[in-house]
Amino acid sequence: MIKYILLLIFGLGYLGIQAQLFSTLSADFSILEKNTLKDTSFLVIGSLTYDLSEDLTTYNVTFPERKTWKFSGVQLTVYDSLGKIEKVDSIGMVSELSIFKKILKDDLSDFGLEEAGFTITEIQKDGRAVIMQWKPPAHMSFIKNILSREEKGNLTGIIVIDEYGKEINKTFYQEYILVGNIPVPTKIKSHFKGKEEQIYKELQLRGVEIY
Numbered sequence: 001m002i003k004y005i006l007l008l009i010f011g012l013g014y015l016g017i018q019a020q021l022f023s024t025l026s027a028d029f030s031i032l033e034k035n036t037l038k039d040t041s042f043l044v045i046g047s048l049t050y051d052l053s054e055d056l057t058t059y060n061v062t063f064p065e066r067k068t069w070k071f072s073g074v075q076l077t078v079y080d081s082l083g084k085i086e087k088v089d090s091i092g093m094v095s096e097l098s099i100f101k102k103i104l105k106d107d108l109s110d111f112g113l114e115e116a117g118f119t120i121t122e123i124q125k126d127g128r129a130v131i132m133q134w135k136p137p138a139h140m141s142f143i144k145n146i147l148s149r150e151e152k153g154n155l156t157g158i159i160v161i162d163e164y165g166k167e168i169n170k171t172f173y174q175e176y177i178l179v180g181n182i183p184v185p186t187k188i189k190s191h192f193k194g195k196e197e198q199i200y201k202e203l204q205l206r207g208v209e210i211y
Contacts (some may be wrong), residue, residue, distance in 0.1 A: 022180060025050045025100050027205040029059070037197030038051050049098035057100060099188065104210065108155050108173075111148060118146065128152065154183050168193050182208045 026049045034041040045063040059069040066081040078086040102108045107115075107128070110132075113119075117137030124131045126149075134146040142163050149157040154176050159171040169192050173185035187209065192199040 019094070022104050022182070022210045023052045025104055025210050027054075027208040029206070030204045032202045033201045035197055036199075037194075053100060054106050056102065085105055103182060104182055108183070108185075109150060111155055113146065113148065121145070121180065129156070145187055154185075166193070177208065179208050182210060184208050184210075 002108040024046070028047050029045070029172075030042045031180070032041070043063070044061055046059055046061040047048070048057060048059045051058075055072065057071045059071075061067045061069065068079040068083070068085070070077045070079070074090055076089045078089075080086045086151045113134050117140075121133050121135045122133040129149055129151045132137075132148050132150075134148065136143040136145065144163050144165055147157075147159040148155060155173050157173065158169075158171045159167055162168050169190065171188065171190040174187040174189065176183045176185050176200060184205070186205045188203045190199075190200075191202045
């Protein structure tokens with residue numbers, strides 16, 4: 001279940017063919033994650049580059065120790081500070097890195113839900129925000145529906161509700177900036193509820209460049 005939820009949250013995207021003005025996104029980043037079941041937390045700091053043409057994200061980690069992470073498809077390769085391969089792992093799902101693909105394709109406003117086969121069943125207004133309820137395609141029966149929230153054309157939140165009516169994931173997109181006329185959220189906060197654990201994650205971007 002976790003695999004499919006994370007695939008849904010971080011992996012959906014517009015896969016059609018369209019002209020691309022930009023192919024690379026780079027930024028400094030920090031990731032803070034907490035797991036209530038394991039009673040653990042960690043902070044990672046460094047810089048990243050996403051290459052759309054290769055669908056490759058490279059994290060150059062500087063804290064807590066120097067490493068390089070390369071995500072390509074469902075494969076993660078970790079290099080040590082000397083550039084030697086430390087491990088190769090199949091992550092078994094599309095990671096949050098594909099959010100960069102959506103940004104470069106300027107396809108973040110509806111999170112790619114329409115292209116993935118979701119249909120809008122209800123639209124509500126809350127002040128300046130628009131909240132939409134999405135019904136999943138038949139093959140995603142583990143999802144009851146998804147709620148998306150937009151403000152000024154920017155996606156500000158996604159809530160995933162499972163087949164039992166339980167909210168299992170909330171993700172918020174905050175502190176947008178314009179880079180090359182493309183809106184980029186520089187803070188992404190997510191909260192996942194599992195059977196036993198709760199996972200909180202916050203990704204922050206600084207010095208974002210698109211070219």
